[in-house]
Amino acid sequence: MKVPVKVGGRDLTLSNLDKVLYPDFGFTKAEIIDYYSRVAPVLLPHLAGRPLTVKRYPNGVNGPFFFEKNAPDHTPGWVRLATLPAPGSTKNRETIDFAIVEDLPTLVYYANLAALELHVPQWRVDDDGEPLPPDTLVFDLDPGPPATIVECCRVALMLREVLAGEGLTARPKTSGNKGMQLYADWDCREEPSTYAKRLAQLLEKEHRDQVVSVMAKKARPGKVFIDWSQNNPAKTTVAPYSLRARERPTVSAPLLWKEVEGCERPDELVFTAPDVLARVEKHGDLFGRA
Template sequence: MTPITEVEGRRLTLSNLEKVLHPATGTTKGEVLHYYAVIADALLTHLRDRPLSFLRYPDGPDGQLFFTKNPPPGTPSWVEVAEVPRSSRESGEQVVVQDLASLMWAANLVVEFHTPQWRVDRPAWADRMVFDLDPGAPATVVECCEVALWLRERLAADGLDAYAKTSGSKGLHLLVPLEPTPSQEVSAYAKGLAVEAEAELGDLVVHRMARALRPGKVFVDHSQNAAAKTTATPYTLRARREPTVSAPVTWEEVEGCEAAGDLVFRLGDMAGRLDRYGDLLGPLADPAAAGTLP
């Protein structure tokens, strides 16, 4: 029998709760849904008012994975859907997760949550900037942390505050709260810093995507600041064999990272981290913390 539950007055049908989604740990869909219910307040802070893209993995990371921006078939009428630009010539509808019921509906589809750097009321005006630090083997997140510390200091020199989270995969994301700024301007500034990082840390950093350039270095990916691009949302689970999370981290943890496993967090870690630290990325949603590009 398919369980039906009520969340904030909305009836939800939850399916296949015993299905194993993360085979390395035997983590079931029911455990995934419980995780999202527990950390909902923090996650919703970073989902609200942003058009949502889904990476779906309904049979786990070893099954079919597909990325979609369109509202899935059967999206309930009470889930907010917004018309947003997809390019200079076309637009499309996307889900906007605004509340716990919508979050649990989306989580039941088994998704990674991905969002752009702008909100639906101001398309292509970024209120945050992102750097995706992606290590090329044999480099690991340890080298990403070294680059992150350099970027933090460089951003501070321009009056900007940076906050860190794991990608939930191999790397690290840096996020910077901004006064709403045209995405083109944010992209240009971020690219400039990536180029500068390569000039300063040439043995460690590459700013171009070409894979031939990346072994042993950290690719400072600035491209996710483009209006059409998205980044894994803070606290989302990733489609991996272990239930790893894109987890906010302290700068002390970044400074102290000595091995790749030091910054790996799984769904079972996050409630305790929220109890201890609160939402480390809370300033991203605080207009008072927003900086201005030089």
């Protein structure tokens, strides 16, 4: 069943609204569109200017999915696109037409495509669609079992202190999966991956029983891998407030530092879409604060 709607003055056709995309939670496409519509005021500023990569799950989180960078052929003409080089494209494209999600109609358009996960780089494009220097530094903290997000929180506190010593203010969020990320505004003092790698190696040297800075899986059990490579311009990280394709509709949720400091059990930092809407109503955009 198709439902014509008007969103922000744009005409859209929504489809399969009663389709359950999170079977274990009974969460439907209509509820996904509702979540993204309601969280849009705090989400859109973190997507603005950033080329979008999505993970689409047309048959739900238990079905096959695909990454999509190139805007679909049926993308409405009013969706902002940026045509950017595509070095190493797996589809042999020279360029990719990336969507730039800056308004509610575009966000709803993608939610209707079952684009559950929204991923963006640490840089933006200018008004002409040309890439700007990176404006964000990110550290992806990935726990190697049996370590959990509890151990990630301890490493996050160490990293917060190191960054503060460098004059950078860290902001924490969950990944919506097993780990978490720390972000900081970036001033291009040097190449960001090189800088992030150096800090990761510093913490590994000081806390070898807790931290690892190398990719090798065999080095990770019981430790937290600080993935500094997310700062590569070709890479993306899940956006703040994005859903994740887990058993439940978990969200990459911005955190209060006191939540990080006090975390004792992994389930304390698991937030679903309804949880995050309640948090936004209470706190506003935690990721918008320095």
